[in-house]
Amino acid sequence: MLKLLNIRTEEAWLVKNLFWLQFFQGFGVAIFNTVAFTLFLQHFDVRELPLVYLFSAALLLLAQECNY
Numbered sequence: 001m002l003k004l005l006n007i008r009t010e011e012a013w014l015v016k017n018l019f020w021l022q023f024f025q026g027f028g029v030a031i032f033n034t035v036a037f038t039l040f041l042q043h044f045d046v047r048e049l050p051l052v053y054l055f056s057a058a059l060l061l062l063a064q065e066c067n068y
Helices: 009-043 046-066
Strands: none
Touching: 009 046
16 A cells, blocks of 8 residues: 555655544534534525625635735
């Protein structure tokens, strides 16, 4: 498996730890998004969801510009 992924033996522990970190971080983000959208839909109409996506995209673009 290490040869297939082009990982040196001394790097295996680091790659394993980074894999699990990314796995659990992704799992946490998935749970967070599920809960956030569920709470949103409980309080607002589903027709407002596209506006939320557009607004969050605009905020992300603005945040990206502020970082440079």
